[in-house]
Amino acid sequence: GNSVTQMEGPVTLSEEAFLTINCTYTATGYPSLFWYVQYPGEGLQLLLKATKADDKGSNKGFEATYRKETTSFHLEKGSVQVSDSAVYFCALSDQGGANNLFFGTGTRLTVIP
Amino acid sequence: DVKVTQSSRYLVKRTGEKVFLECVQDMDHENMFWYRQDPGLGLRLIYFSYDVKMKEKGDIPEGYSVSREKKERFSLILESASTNQTSMYLCASSLWQDGYTFGSGTRLTVV
Numbered sequence: 001g002n003s004v005t006q007m008e009g010p011v012t013l014s015e016e017a018f019l020t021i022n023c024t025y026t027a028t029g030y031p032s033l034f035w036y037v038q039y040p041g042e043g044l045q046l047l048l049k050a051t052k053a054d055d056k057g058s059n060k061g062f063e064a065t066y067r068k069e070t071t072s073f074h075l076e077k078g079s080v081q082v083s084d085s086a087v088y089f090c091a092l093s094d095q096g097g098a099n100n101l102f103f104g105t106g107t108r109l110t111v112i113p
Numbered sequence: 114d115v116k117v118t119q120s121s122r123y124l125v126k127r128t129g130e131k132v133f134l135e136c137v138q139d140m141d142h143e144n145m146f147w148y149r150q151d152p153g154l155g156l157r158l159i160y161f162s163y164d165v166k167m168k169e170k171g172d173i174p175e176g177y178s179v180s181r182e183k184k185e186r187f188s189l190i191l192e193s194a195s196t197n198q199t200s201m202y203l204c205a206s207s208l209w210q211d212g213y214t215f216g217s218g219t220r221l222t223v224v
Binding site for chain 1 (some may be wrong): 117119154155156176203205207212213215216217218220
């Protein structure tokens with residue numbers, strides 16, 4: 001079946017620190033992979049995505065590379081800001097059917113000045 | 114930009130009330146979804162719909178129903194609200210084999 005496992009939080013970092021949030025997946029086919037971000041009191045927003053192996057998604061200084069050999073899609077940012085404080089969700093799409101997005105449980109990031 | 118609009122940001126309802134949560138999307142997406150989000154439990158799918166008048170149960174449909182009379186509108190109904198339905202409710206829509214677009218959420222408190 002399809003599933004996503006992501007790093008348990010919460011994660012607390014100082015401003016300008018390097019961020020990694022781990023995400024691994026299990027899928028039966030060739031999924032697309034996503035990172036969503038949820039700012040306090042808001043819904044989820046698509047942060048970045050990658051649709052095939054070795055693709056790199058990037059947005060707002062965040063990056064993630066689709067690694068088929070390790071079934072991973074880790075989120076990274078070189079220098080976090082207080083405004084990056086949010087909950088981050090890794091997700092995969094199994095390319096079939098309407099209900100095709102599987103979410104991880106989310107990782108809460110807090111960045112302190 | 115695709116917009117998914119949820120009619121209320123905050124709602125407070127009494128136990129036993131019938132509650133309607135409305136969601137409207139403006140990009141002609143076929144698929145629409147209702148999730149609830151609770152601390153420590155992540156996102157849990159309640160119901161989804163892949164076409165007008167079509168609905169499918171998600172992981173936790175008990176105590177909820179849905180209605181999709183028009184393509185752009187997907188309503189979540191709590192027939193008789195209970196305190197354990199206090200939660201953040203998120204609506205989303207998607208095209209086939211694409212990522213989801215979420216609304217801003219409705220925080221429902223049942224007292």
